[in-house]
Amino acid sequence: MTVSESSLPADAGDDVSRILTETASRLFAEACPPARVRLADADPSVAESLWAQCRELGLAQACAPEAAGGSALGWSAVRGLIEACGEHAVPLALPERLAAQLVGRSAGLSLPDEAAVTLAVGRHDGADLVADAVAGAAPAGQVLLGVDGQVLLLAVDAAAMTAGANSAGEARPDLRWAGAAAALAQAPRAATDPLLALAAIRVAQSAGALRRVLAMSVGYANDRAQFGKPIGKFQAVQQQLAVAAEWNAMASMGSLLALADDDCALDEDRVASARAVVCTAAEEVAGIAHAVHGAIGVTMEYDLQLFTRRLKGWAAEAGSARYWAGRLGARVVAGAQTQVWDRVVALTCG
Numbered sequence: 001m002t003v004s005e006s007s008l009p010a011d012a013g014d015d016v017s018r019i020l021t022e023t024a025s026r027l028f029a030e031a032c033p034p035a036r037v038r039l040a041d042a043d044p045s046v047a048e049s050l051w052a053q054c055r056e057l058g059l060a061q062a063c064a065p066e067a068a069g070g071s072a073l074g075w076s077a078v079r080g081l082i083e084a085c086g087e088h089a090v091p092l093a094l095p096e097r098l099a100a101q102l103v104g105r106s107a108g109l110s111l112p113d114e115a116a117v118t119l120a121v122g123r124h125d126g127a128d129l130v131a132d133a134v135a136g137a138a139p140a141g142q143v144l145l146g147v148d149g150q151v152l153l154l155a156v157d158a159a160a161m162t163a164g165a166n167s168a169g170e171a172r173p174d175l176r177w178a179g180a181a182a183a184l185a186q187a188p189r190a191a192t193d194p195l196l197a198l199a200a201i202r203v204a205q206s207a208g209a210l211r212r213v214l215a216m217s218v219g220y221a222n223d224r225a226q227f228g229k230p231i232g233k234f235q236a237v238q239q240q241l242a243v244a245a246e247w248n249a250m251a252s253m254g255s256l257l258a259l260a261d262d263d264c265a266l267d268e269d270r271v272a273s274a275r276a277v278v279c280t281a282a283e284e285v286a287g288i289a290h291a292v293h294g295a296i297g298v299t300m301e302y303d304l305q306l307f308t309r310r311l312k313g314w315a316a317e318a319g320s321a322r323y324w325a326g327r328l329g330a331r332v333v334a335g336a337q338t339q340v341w342d343r344v345v346a347l348t349c350g
Contacts, residue, residue: 005213016073016077017076017077017078017079017080018080018344019071020062020077020078020080020081020316021080021083021084023057023059024057024059024080024081024085025084025087025088025098026082026085027053027054027057027059028084028085028088028090029088030088031049031050031053031097031239032050032088032090032091034089034303034306036050036091037088037090037091037306038306040091040310041091041168041169041170041322043172044091044113044171046091047091047092048081050090050091050092053091054092054094058070058071058312059081059094060094060097061101062077062078062081062098062101063078063098063101063102063105064101064111065101065105068110068111069133070101072105072207073251074261074262074263074264075102075200075259075260075261075262075263075266076259076260076261076262076266077262077286078259079130079204079255079256079259081098082094082095082098082201082204082205082208082259083204083205083207083208083211083255084208085205085208086204086205086206086208086209086210086212086266086310086314087206087208087209087211087212088212089209089306089307089310090211090286091170092136093118093136095201095204095205096118096119096135096136096198096201097116097117097118097136098201099119099194099197099198099200099201100117100119100144102115102117102192102197102264103115103119103144103146103194103264104144104151104153104189104191105264106191106192106264107151107187107188107189107190107191107192108187108188108189108190108263109144109151109153109187109188111142111144111153112142112184114300116138116140116141116142117141117142117143117144118134118137118141118142118143118144118154119133119135119143119194119197119198120135120137120140120143120144120145120146120148120175120194120198121145121146121147121194121195121198121318122133122146122147123147123156124148124340125176126179126267127178127179128176128177128178128179129145129147129154129172129175129176129177130175130177131143131145131159131168131175131176132174133164133172133173133174133317134174135170135171135172135317136174137156137161137171137175138156139156139157140156140157141156142154142155142156142184143155143156143159143175143190144194145194146191146193146195147196148281150186150187151159151186151187151191151194152183152186152187153183153184153186154177154183154184155184156175158177159175159176159177160175160176160177160178161173161174161175162174162175166313166314166316166317167309167312167313167316168309168310168312168313168314169309170308170310170313182289189294192264192265192266193266193268195318195319196266196268196271197266198317198318199258199272199275199318199319200258200259200266200271200274200275200314201280202275202314202317202318203251203254203255203258203259203271203274203275203278204255204258205249205254205310206251206260206278206279206281206282206311206314206315207251207252207254207278209282209307209310209311210247210248210251210278210281210282210285210311211248211252212307213244213285213286213289213304213307213308213311214241214244214245214248214285214289214305216289216293216303216304217241217244217288217289217292218232218241218291220292220293220344221237224295227294227327231292237292240288240291240292241288241292243288244284244285244288244289245305247281247284247285248281248285249279250277250278250281251277251278251281254273254274254275254277254278255263257270257273257274257276257347257348258270258271258273258275259329267347268327268328268330268331269331269343269347270347271324272324272325272328272331273324273326273328273347274323275318275319275324276321276324276325276328277321279315279320279321279324280314280321282311282312282314282315283312283315286308286311286312289304289308290308
């Protein structure tokens with residue numbers, strides 16, 4: 001299933017995004033309940049059939065070029081899809097695949113099997129290339145690697161792999177390519193910054209997970225009775241849930257602004273702002289959720305930890321809140337605009 005925005009009326013982009021989001025949400029709700037997430041966390045092969053369903057529905061190729069069997073969609077069209085991945089704790093590196101497709105398109109790279117390519121940021125270590133904590137590094141796949149301003153396509157099986165995981169237990173191996181390892185391809189032109197792309201998908205994933213955590217907390221507060229009435233009737237609990245709702249609203253707006261482009265480009269100011277806000281939101285909302293739930297919230301049998309552990313893990317990836325706040329501040333200081341408020345207005349209003 002492919003859909004080309006270029007062949008649609010000018011106002012059809014929102015319809016494409018809505019259909020894609022609804023399709024993904026239905027699939028994940030039916031095929032990816034918390035019980036299956038737990039199984040996939042222990043054995044990643046459990047998620048292989050879900051990958052097949054994503055490919056069949058065109059989700060895994062949504063941003064790939066039409067010539068490669070994809071739909072050539074942009075960031076704004078897949079924002080809801082990426083948020084749904086976070087809302088359902090989907091145990092697939094689907095957001096990384098979509099980001100790789102978009103960065104690849106921006107760089108003019110022809111990727112041989114778009115659905116098997118993930119995205120990472122690397123560094124030189126002597127003559128070697130190293131990528132730390134890579135999500136979605138399939139043994140038979142490729143990595144689109146950003147290193148020193150270049151974008152290279154490298155085979156995973158050509159690298160030495162050291163197993164690793166983030167705080168949620170999601171696989172994050174380190175990869176090392178020896179100096180003699182040849183890239184499968186190199187970008188012929190400047191590309192969207194891979195780190196910026198990774199930060200953008202973490203913003204959207206986190207926004208989805210934050211919605212789920214808030215909904216669980218409100219539901220629990222309405223169901224759990226203490227002193228003869230639901231704890232959600234107590235003003236202190238209501239106030240904390242209101243704060244969590246505020247952070248949710250900020251995270252949702254951050255996701256909307258960060259992934260606002262209809263094509264492959266990203267606005268660094270918007271992504272940096274959203275990333276700084278969402279990282280803080282993850283910490284604040286997770287803390288409130290666990291306070292509302294009490295002891296049951298930290299048990300492995302209860303679903304809350306599936307989302308709060310991911311929120312904490314994602315906040316530690318693709319640059320911290322402090323990193324992005326510093327990067328944004330440096331751009332403001334170095335910019336031509338002397339009025340910060342004018343920059344804020346431009347950032348939020350386009």
